[in-house]
Amino acid sequence: MAGGAVATTGSDAHYAHLVDPNRKWYNNKRLIYLHFWILLLIITSSTNGFDNSLMNSFQSLDQWETYFGHPAGGKLGLLNAIQNIGSLAGYPFAPYVSDGIGRRRAIWVGATIMLVGVAVQTASYNLSMFIGARFCIGFGLTFAANAAPMLVTEVAYPSYRAQLTSLYNSLWYSGNIIASWTTFGTSNIASTWSWRIPSLLQGLPSAFQFCLVLFAPESPRWLISKGKDAEALKTLAYYHADGDDQDPLVQYEFEEIKAAIDSDRQHSNNVGWKSLVSTPGNRKRIVIIVAIAWFSQWSGNGLVSFYLNKVFDTIGITSPTVQLLITGILAIWNLFWAVFASFLVDRAGRRALFLTSAGGMVIFFSLQTVCSAEFALKGNPAAAHAVIAFIFLFYAVYDLAFTPLIVSYTVEILPFAIRAKGFNVFNFVVSLALIFNQYVNPIALQNIAWKYYIFYCCWLAFQFVFLYFMIVETKNLTLEETAALFDGEDLSQRAMAAVAGVADEVRSDHRDYDTKLSESSDSARQEKLASA
Known part of the structure; x- marks a missing residue:
């Protein structure tokens, strides 16, 4: 199964001519519904931003500093790092949960765990309890953060996929804003509620997800991987073509997903963890990925x-x-x-x-x-x-x-x-x-x-x-x-073959939609490949 959020309009080029130019997010009822659900997924990043900013704000609160004995040095470092230690503890399990029970349920599991952590943090009466709560929040966040960007990219309308995926991580700062200004507003409260109120508000995004996310559309990719083809087609048709399951865009997306998953199953022996460093191309990818993650x-x-x-x-x-x-x-x-x-x-x-x-x-x-x-x-x-x-x-x-x-x-x-x-x-x-x-x-x-x-x-x-x-x-x-x-071109040609077959099949059924990309666009891409 694909993981993470695929943000590339380039991948949409194969079916760009199938996208209805008149179907916009603001004038189509189904897309408005879809973007409401995507907003519910994106606030996962806001939760992360809220938590990380909360500790920065708490350290400027005399009430919090006094209550927990003015933590400094290594103790302060542990306080700030414990949320990410909790995240590390969840990484071995998160991908298997997302692929095993589905994107929606994985987010729901993460939201539930985070709500428990928020409750304990708000009620903390000593530093150990506070640290344990932050570990719990980080652990739950791993499950939600692993599944949410995948679901965003797998249900998004092609025209908005790149922007929405980029916005996912950008909206980390929305949580940052709420945490910063909430703490600023409660800083004049003389009691421990000056930091307990911001702690309590931290759970709002998770509360919304706990109540609503199971009603959101499931990933068509995950549904097809579980043999639920009819449900996947229905989801694509409902949100991408006003319910028309014969729409050429829907048919193309549906067949492309099936072809990709079938290809992955046929080559399952070549996609283990060792494959990440088994070829020069993959080794270069991993070096870049590790570098930008660290940077x-x-x-x-x-x-x-x-x-x-x-x-x-x-x-x-x-x-x-x-x-x-x-x-x-x-x-x-x-x-x-x-x-x-x-x-x-x-x-x-x-x-x-x-x-x-x-x-x-x-x-x-x-x-x-x-x-x-x-x-x-x-x-x-x-x-x-x-x-x-x-x-x-x-x-x-x-x-x-x-x-x-x-x-x-x-x-x-x-x-x-x-x-x-x-x-x-x-x-x-x-x-x-x-x-x-x-x-x-x-x-x-x-x-x-x-x-x-x-x-x-x-x-x-x-x-x-x-x-x-x-x-x-x-x-x-x-x-x-x-x-x-x-x-290199040879390896890429094998990957392109399956997609080309899908495109030909869809175009043969929908001649009226078969318009070629301009020669100038093709030429520009070929020049870029040649120069690279």
Whole structure:
């Protein structure tokens, strides 16, 4: 089974001529319903953003700090890392749950576990209870986060698949905003409810999913893999063609899914875990995937995401109110840039976004380091304000690539047979990087303060060089053409054969819809393959 969210309009090129240009998300009742369900799935990412931002906000609350004995150093690192430790514990099981009981039920299981964790966290009366609750939340989130992006991409209407998949990860910041501003609003409550109320609100997305997700459409791909072809066809027809199961687009999607799953079953002996490194093309894929997963958490952003109050302390901004206010504004700023970048994915191209993002981070993080040193050594208040400005600029360029692309590009370069396993490797590395980063950062900041930023300046420069030589442009290429960039034309031709057969069959039944892609488009793609 395919895993993860496949965000590529290139794959839609085979049936772009079958898509009704008049069927828009805002003027078609079935698409409105579908996007409502997709919104219910996307808020899984908001839950993750809420949780990660919550700890940053809590550390600016005197009430929380006092109640739990002012955790610092290794203890603070454990508090921030425990959610990702819980996620790691769930990774061995999540893919099998998603493929075994279905996407919807996997999300429901994750939401249920997270609700238990939220209840325990809200009722916590000691640090051990709080830590255990966060482990539970991370464990449940793994199941929901594994299934939700797959369901988004497997039910989305082709015209909106790339944008919706990019928005999935971008909406992490919506949870960030709610957490930041809720904590800002409750900071004036003198009792422990100043942090218990935000903890309680953390469970709202999971509560909606617990009540509604089992009524959402199931993945047609999963249904066909379980022999439920009629139900899969009905789902595709209902949401993609107003119930017409003979619509050419629906027929093409249905036959393509069947062909892909049949092909996967025939070659099941070649899709084990060893296959991830069995060919030069796959080895290159895994190197890129592991790298961007690690880079996404090791770009200096971890200092801001989890320890912004500690950064503020190093530049003399110690007021909890001011810290919470800046955190809330930064969350809105990040959401704007992440969503903006989501709609640039197919226009600007993956490589351009990655390099612009990496280069911009080198510049702005270096300037942030210089200003932090200026304040630490000379006490210049203007330097402190400049640090805040450069944090905002740093995040603007970070959000150009490392928010919308890290999931979509990962699964885009993975062929169907190993997509689930490769995506699981990506998630595992992200959590591993988060755990290490979150545990090390507070200790380093406590001992060497702004000097710790110098390490990230060097690391960001390395990231830019790596991305320059390794990122392959996949803009406007089909999945099969993308495979050719890694595996060569011969291997890709075998993958294209099955799809070509499906296309011929559908076109023969629907002559009125058979329009070729323009010669210029074909030529452009061939030139891109040749130059690569």
